[in-house]
Amino acid sequence: MAIELTMPALSPTMEKGTLAKWLVKEGDRVKAGDLIAEIETDKATMEYEAADDGRIARLVIAEGTDDVAVGSVIALLASDDETVPEPAMADTAPAAALAEAPAPAPAPAPAPTPEAAATPPAAELPRKRPSPADRIKVSPLAARIADAKGIDLGGIAGTGPNGRIVRADLGIAPLLAPAPAAMAAAPATTAIVAPPPAGVPVETVKLSSMRKTIARRLTESKASVPHFYLTARCNLDPLLALRRQLNAAIEGRGVKLSVNDLLIKAVALALQEVPDANVQFGGDVLHRFARVDVSMAVAIDGGLVTPVLRDVGALSLSAIASQSKALAAKARDGKLTPEDYDGGTVSLSNLGMFGIDEMVPVINPPQALILGAAAGVEQPWKVDGKIELATIMAATASFDHRAIDGAVAAEFMRAFRELVETPMRLTV
Structure with missing residues (x-):
């Protein structure tokens, strides 16, 4: 049969x-x-x-x-x-x-x-x-x-x-927190989709399921989540110097640390220092997380995916490097499983490798925080009481104001900047 x-x-x-x-x-x-x-x-x-x-x-x-x-x-x-x-x-x-x-x-x-x-x-x-x-x-x-x-x-x-x-x-919690009654009662807005201008050569391409989902989720995020943004400019030179030293020490072991790996660790430790920022809005409740799971934005053909590194605060830098490399490869090969991308308490989106001076990311719902990292730009900076050239990175975070207040957000950004500028703390 x-x-x-x-x-x-x-x-x-x-x-x-x-x-x-x-x-x-x-x-x-x-x-x-x-x-x-x-x-x-x-x-x-x-x-x-x-x-x-x-x-x-x-x-x-x-x-x-x-x-x-x-x-x-x-x-x-x-x-x-x-x-x-x-x-x-x-x-x-x-x-x-x-x-x-x-x-x-x-x-x-x-x-x-x-x-x-x-x-x-x-x-x-x-x-x-x-x-x-x-x-x-x-x-x-x-x-x-x-x-x-x-x-x-x-x-x-x-x-x-x-x-x-x-x-x-x-007994499995939904991946997306249910919308509170007040939000559900808000009038829905319908996006106006305009046709392409007449007389202009155009190729119309059908959207993939991934692109449709990205469009829907980010539209919902901007429409329903009250974003606010804070930027901290960090001196990257100490972190870059430590990265060179660590990579020289572990050469030949099959692991190479990237700047992104160190930033992932800095995000996790900053949230451990400021646990009130490691939260999620849940309607009539606020979810406080006991560990930090970092969703790492990976650009692939046709869109963007966010595989998750679990309990990053407890991982060594070499473990973060190995896991992030493996997840990025699976993402680009289209081999991610649901266990690879479900969950996450915070997101990191790094466009520094593209030479971007500054970025303002959109929150990845239902999370309440996403940090956007830009490229390090050489510019005059006060170093040890003197004006010298330094490599400065603009880090901009987007916060869900329903879950995180301005003072808590500022504490998180301060903690993140201090970890980047005193990177030996990332190795302890």
């Missing part, structure tokens, strides 16, 4: 994706683990592996199709001599939607399966690959999260339709 291959949920919040490219064609033989497609999400383009051996009997969804719902049948896998019937409404009726339909009451049993109550005989429909959703009543999204987090679904009482386990039943 044919096996349905469905659009996977590649992150806890994914509801739709773009089937960017098929890596196989109808009739191809595949083995479990073979790459068969590229799926584009709002964060990255990820490869989809076959979970069973067989022959690609039908590609149900054409490559390049946008907004394919999680759970939709995208292809059918069959044995060599098997004839596969046309899937009913395969391109519009996702498997997840079938699972959501109320099922007739089954005969009393300890744990009835949805297929036993609702699915016609196996001869009439292709069989689905076994999954947690096939064994107990659970939504596909909740099943994927449970599998990723190692959550036992057996003892969880579902609150969804017919006792179905949904995401909220897993």
